[in-house]
Amino acid sequence: MVPVIRELARCYQAFQRASDAHIRHSGLTPPQFDIVVTLGNTDGMTFKDLGNRTLITKGTLTGVVDRLEARGLVARAASPTDGRSTLVKLTPEGERLFHRVFEPHLAFLAPAFESLPECGRKELEKRLRQLRLALEKRSQDLARQG
Amino acid sequence: MVPVIRELARCYQAFQRASDAHIRHSGLTPPQFDIVVTLGNTDGMTFKDLGNRTLITKGTLTGVVDRLEARGLVARAASPTDGRSTLVKLTPEGERLFHRVFEPHLAFLAPAFESLPECGRKELEKRLRQLRLALEKRSQDLARQG
């Protein structure tokens, strides 16, 4: 089990290392980029949803979104259905940044992913999903006292 | 390609989420835990090596190691072979913490990893290694200007 954990950590680390250098050209920090990518190609979502899809907790999220809003990349709007909720979505400028940065970023990473055979990518995807679901179950077990 | 990237990110995220809650019991921050685990079962290593094995850059590493040293978990020692280098290693107390935290941590994660069949783990490990090597190559290409 330890070897596969090590490879998971090292692989993601390599992914981060390759991504971060590229991302920094956008002038965004990794968490900010994370939010912009999460909001890309959506009609916006609540803070709660953003927190679930990233590893950023609510107190921190307020600050990260503040900085993105100050730069005109995202906007807050009241939820029409729940008075407690706030929707966050990309502004037109945020959309432009998303497309300007994200697509070249994928193009930059592509050679690495394409070096795996098609069946290897499918296989990897399937195994990662299995493992993720099992890990999520583990977190739930811990939460209700593992 | 996007689906496998998404699964890689989500899987590692699930791994982090499951780990962090558990790690925090040790009183260490994630970067500190990262260093302690990296030093575990070794005779120590230089700052440079530590930086290569984690995503922590040298300026930051000084501070992280300072905090671990202040808590008596690691010690610095001059390198016998290179006067510029400093070796970092776990103190006996650091070793004890490593064993007290790391092994239960593995035991906690085990059910998730064991939910994959043995051949699935081998397969996953192999594909992750392939991808990592390709991603590392991509970073190198960028560094010498890709």
Place this chain on the structure above:
DNA sequence: TATTGTTATACTCTATAACTATA
């Protein structure tokens, strides 16, 4: 009562660049 997001505090991490001491 529970949930959503904000605020406040204190600390840690981070990038960056200048610095020292060795090589």
Place this chain on the structure above:
DNA sequence: TATAGTTATAGAGTATAACAATA
């Protein structure tokens, strides 16, 4: 000249807990 580690600075992320508004 290049490399290993430190220092200085300024900013960003983080955990935590208390808070207001709404459900």
